[in-house]
Amino acid sequence: MVTGGVTKFAKAHPAMDFRLMVRRAYDYALKGIPNLTRDRIDGSRISYFSDHFTRQLKASSMVQDYLGLNPKGSVRIEWGGATGGECFQAAYEAVASGRMDVCLAAGFETMSRVETWKGNEFIALASDTNFDFPLGGFYTGYYALMVQRHIYEYLRRTKFAHIPDEREAQRLATAEGSRIMALVSVKNHQNALHNPYAQYPKPLTVDQVLQSEMISYPLVREMICTMSDGAAVAILCDERRAREFTDRPIRITGVGTGTDTMRLADRPFGKVPLLPTERASDYANLDYPGIHSFRAGRAAGIEAYRMAGITDPRRELDFVELHDAYASSEIQTYEDLGLCRYGEGYDFAERGDPFMSNIQYPFPTPNAGALPVNPSGGLIACGHPVGATGLMQAVFAFWQLQGRIAKHFGNKTLQIPNAHRGAIHSHAGTGSAVTVSILERGYRP
Numbered sequence: 001m002v003t004g005g006v007t008k009f010a011k012a013h014p015a016m017d018f019r020l021m022v023r024r025a026y027d028y029a030l031k032g033i034p035n036l037t038r039d040r041i042d043g044s045r046i047s048y049f050s051d052h053f054t055r056q057l058k059a060s061s062m063v064q065d066y067l068g069l070n071p072k073g074s075v076r077i078e079w080g081g082a083t084g085g086e087c088f089q090a091a092y093e094a095v096a097s098g099r100m101d102v103c104l105a106a107g108f109e110t111m112s113r114v115e116t117w118k119g120n121e122f123i124a125l126a127s128d129t130n131f132d133f134p135l136g137g138f139y140t141g142y143y144a145l146m147v148q149r150h151i152y153e154y155l156r157r158t159k160f161a162h163i164p165d166e167r168e169a170q171r172l173a174t175a176e177g178s179r180i181m182a183l184v185s186v187k188n189h190q191n192a193l194h195n196p197y198a199q200y201p202k203p204l205t206v207d208q209v210l211q212s213e214m215i216s217y218p219l220v221r222e223m224i225c226t227m228s229d230g231a232a233v234a235i236l237c238d239e240r241r242a243r244e245f246t247d248r249p250i251r252i253t254g255v256g257t258g259t260d261t262m263r264l265a266d267r268p269f270g271k272v273p274l275l276p277t278e279r280a281s282d283y284a285n286l287d288y289p290g291i292h293s294f295r296a297g298r299a300a301g302i303e304a305y306r307m308a309g310i311t312d313p314r315r316e317l318d319f320v321e322l323h324d325a326y327a328s329s330e331i332q333t334y335e336d337l338g339l340c341r342y343g344e345g346y347d348f349a350e351r352g353d354p355f356m357s358n359i360q361y362p363f364p365t366p367n368a369g370a371l372p373v374n375p376s377g378g379l380i381a382c383g384h385p386v387g388a389t390g391l392m393q394a395v396f397a398f399w400q401l402q403g404r405i406a407k408h409f410g411n412k413t414l415q416i417p418n419a420h421r422g423a424i425h426s427h428a429g430t431g432s433a434v435t436v437s438i439l440e441r442g443y444r445p
Contacts, residue, residue: 001236001252001439002245003036004395005029009199009230009383012112018054019066021231022046022106026067029233036235036245042100043073047087047107048387049080052122054110063106073100077387080126081325083107084232084390085426085435089255091236092437102237105394109385111227119227126429128262140224140326142264142430144216147328150292151177154343178218180346181327182209185223185380186362187355188324192377194359194413197392199228199383205362223327228383232391234398239442247443248402253421254310254438256303258296260289262432267291273298275338276311283342294329294431297336301436304423305338308438313338314371318419319400320354321393323427323434324378333425337436339371358413375400375414390426390435397422401441418445 005028007013007021016024030036044067046060056062060076077087084107091105111119124138132142148170155173163169186206192198204222212222242249261267269290272283289295301313310316320337324330331345340348348354355361357369376382376396379389399408400419406412421440428434 001234001250001394001398002242003029003033004232004234004391004398006197006232006392006395007230008197009228009385009392011199011226011228013110013229014112018048018059018108018110018231019063021110021229022063022108022233023066025231025233026104026106029235033245038068041069041072041102041104041235043094044069044104044106045075045077045087045090045094047077047083047105047391048109049078049083050109050122050386053113053119055113063108069104079433080428081323081386082390082426082428082433082435083387084392085424085437086257086390087387088234088390088394088424088437089257089435091234092252092255095236095238101241102235104233104235105391106231106233107387107391108231109387110229111385112229116227131263139430140216140219143326143328144219145264146291146430147177147218147326147332148174149290150328150332153287153292155346158343174218177346178210179206180349181223181331182206183349183363184324184327184330185209188374188378188380189222190359190361191356191375191414192381194409194411195377195382196409198377198381199226200381201377219326219328223380225325225379225384228385230383230385230388230392232388232395234391234394242442249442250398250401251440251442252437253440254304254306254308256300256305256307256436258299258303258434260294260296260432262429264291264430267295272342273302275302275305275313277338278341286342288342292332293342294332294336294427294434296431296434297333297425297427297436300434301337304436304438308440310438313423314340317371317421317423319372319375319416319422320425321374321376321397321422322378322425323389324374324380325384325427327380329427330373330378333427334373337423337425339373356414372416375416390424393424393426394437394439397424397439401439403445
C-alpha cells in the first residue's frame, strides 16, 4: 500500500453525493505523490453495501466514471458489514495475482438518505429474510442476545458461579459485563477526540455510558455504532512501483477470511480452532462457537496469521483496528483474534490492555499500551458508512505504520511509537463473514 485517503465520517454530507465523497478521498490520497497519476492506475475495486441507500444501481460504475478511470476494469464488492475489508483484499489479490500493477480500492456509503428506522430495516436484510427478518431480526437485538450468552459463559459460570439463584446470578453478571463494555465505549470515544475524521468524539464516563438510552438489553446507545456518510480509498501496487511512489511503503503480509451460517440457530458446537499458543485442554469444557463467539473471526485470523508468519498475535501485533459495531463485539473479537484466550476478554479490557498509554481515561488502566485496539476510535466513535469502514481501517493503519498520524490528524496523540505491524478486521452480519488483513512497515526507519 502506498497511499490512502478518508473523508470525515458524518451523520450526513448533504453537500456531497457518493461520487464526490469518493473523489475527495481519492484526491487526498494522490496529493503529494507526483509520480502516482491517474494513468498509472490499472483498475479498481469499488465497495458499497446497499443499493437502497444510494437509490442507484451500479453506483460503482458511476464512481469509476467520476474518477476518470474508464475504460479500465472495475469490480463492485459487497459483503455486508465486511464490504470495505473485502474490497481491500480484492485489491490486494488483483495486484498479487499479477492482473494489475496498481489497483485502487474505494468504498463509500450514503446512509443519511433514509430515516434511521428504514436504514435499520435495510441493514436487517443482511439476515436470513426467510426466517430471521420476519421475526423482527434487527441487529442490535441479535448482538444483545449474543452478548448475554457470552456473559453467561464467561462471567456467570466463573465470577458468579457461587450464587445459586440463576436469575440473580445472571443479573449480576450482566451488570458486570455492561460495566466493562462501558469501559470500551469510553476508550473509543475518548481516543476519537484526537481523530478529526471521527463522527462522535467525546469525553464520557462509565456512568454516562450506562445511563444512555437502552436500545436492546444490555446494549445502550453509547455502546453502538451509528449509520454514517463517508468514503475511503487505498491504493495498492507491486513492490517495484511502491518504491517509485513512496519512501514509506506498507506491505500486506497476510489476508484471511472466514464465514458462518446466516441463521444463528444453525450454528453448531465443536472444537475451537487453535492458535499455536493454545491447547485443546484450554477449552475442554467450552461449548464453541454457539452464539457467543465468532467462528468466522477465528478462521479469518488464523489464515491471516499463518500467511504473515504470526504465532502469537498478542505479542507480535502493535495495534489492531477491529470492527466494533458494538462494544460487546469488540470484547468478543479480542478472544476470536487471540489477543487473549476465550473467557478472558472482560479481564483484558478491565486491565487496560487495549487502551492507549498516553491518554488519561477517567478510570485506572494499569496495563494501558499493551496492545492498543481501535486507537482511531473504532466504529463506535468514527461511525460506520459500511462500504468505507474497512478501507478507513486500512488507511488509519497505513498512517500508523508510516509514523505519520500527526501529519494527517494534526496531532500526534494517537501515534503508537515505533509501530511495525498491525491488523485490521471487518465483520458482517452476526459474524457470517469476516476479513482480517495484516499490514507491516515495508521500509527501515
